[in-house]
Amino acid sequence: MAFNPKPAASDVQPVFDIGQVVTELRTARRAWRQSQNRSLEPGGRELPARETLQAIVSDLRGVLFPMRLGPPELRQEVEDFYVGVTLDKALHTLVGQVRLELLHSDRHAHLGSRDVDVRAWHLVHEFAQSLPQIRRLLDTDVLAAFQGDPAAHSVDEVLLCYPGVAAIINHRLAHALYELGATMLARLISELAHSETGIDIHPGATIGSGFFIDHGTGVVIGETATIGDRVRIYQAVTLGAKRFPTDENGHLKKGLPRHPRIEDDVVIYAGATVLGRVTIGRGATIGGNLWITHDVAPGANLSQARSQDTNASLSPVAA
Incomplete structure (x- = not known):
């Protein structure tokens, strides 16, 4: 009597009903967009991208602390050149993300793209002007961490290693954007730090100088x-x-x-x-x-x- 073994798992070719799933997902998306009064016309992405914000924050950390958080091959004699080129790239990318947020928030305000473009450029210009003061504030935070932790051997160790310092860098950047009206971008930057460090600081929180979060989780x-x-x-x-x-309708104020x-x-x-x-x-x-x-x-x-x-x-x- 012949023995006919079952086919090995690697021989089985699964077939998924992709077409049905795609159709039902499209139906769910359209229902959501209609319920939120959103456009059903084809178009590009309407919201800022978390991945893009991550790259911007990484660049800005390098701009603020080039010889510690910048590229490993950087030399001090070309520090200003690196800061200028990196800052220019980060700010131009940030303008695009701010524009997406403004378009999203103004969807029903019927503002032309020129209005949004001008507002986005102005907002990022104001943000750029705040970076020197953010650096000075962060210097007080780094010093507070070094002075407040007997286990810290240097300010460089604090800047490179401490999650509380990483979180406050993001917060200082996010708070500046929050104050300028880019609240969604600010929240995204805060949540990047939350994911990285386990420290959850809302960008609206106002924090003075010399702030230290020890351990932090x-x-x-x-x-x-x-x-x-x-x-x-x-x-x-x-x-x-x-x-x-x-409120009177039971919605949170x-x-x-x-x-x-x-x-x-x-x-x-x-x-x-x-x-x-x-x-x-x-x-x-x-x-x-x-x-x-x-x-x-x-x-x-x-x-x-x-x-x-x-x-x-x-x-x-x-x-």
């Missing part, structure tokens, strides 16, 4: 948070909202101040959660794993006091 800083000068926070700190007000205000010289240790539009006074210290929903007086020192029966309590109680 799991840090969340909300859109309307304001942070003063020389503030230090540790991993898993949240500066978040306590509640989300809604946008843009309301809902995140903490952190004054100068505050330290917030790992795992602390600060919620709502509360103020942490100048020079206060917030211990690890605390839950803060009230104002904290300047100079206060809050910690978890362990009692003999192992119950933890706040000491002193936040005012």
Whole structure:
């Protein structure tokens, strides 16, 4: 009796009903676009590209710190040439991305392409003018990280290795764009840092000089948070909202101040959660794993006091 083995897996040629899937995907896309009042006419990409923003940020990091974050073969005698060429490329590419965002946001405003082009060029020009001040701010952040971490051996190590520094570089760039009105691009740049470092800083957050995030993983800083000068926070700190007000239709109200205000010289240790539009006074210290929903007086020192029966309590109680 002859033996007829089953065909090997490599001999099986799978057949997928590609045509049906393509048709159903097209139907789903058209339904979504109609529900969002979007054009069904053929055309190019309507939104900024994450990959393009990644390349722009990489170039801008090199522009800001050419001998540390620029190309490995760069020599100091051609530093200005590299900065000029790279900056020109990054800004021209950024104009195209800003234009896409403006077209997206103005879809129903009936503005001509010339209006959008002028606005895009103006916005990127203003952004370029802010780069020297961003560099000066970042110098204070790098120095704060070096001075605030006994494990840091040099400012170069801090700049090259620390996720908190990488996140604040992106944030300084994103915040400048956010303030100029390119909010989607700003959010994309922030999310690039979030993916890279595990640190989630909304581009709307206002952060003073000398800011240091130690370790950093799991840090969340909300859109309307304001942070003063020389503030230090540790991993898993949240500066978040306590509640989300809604309008008469049950929709969330946008843009309301809902995140903490952190004054100068505050330290917030790992795992602390600060919620709502509360103020942490100048020079206060917030211990690890605390839950803060009230104002904290300047100079206060809050910690978890362990009692003999192992119950933890706040000491002193936040005012």
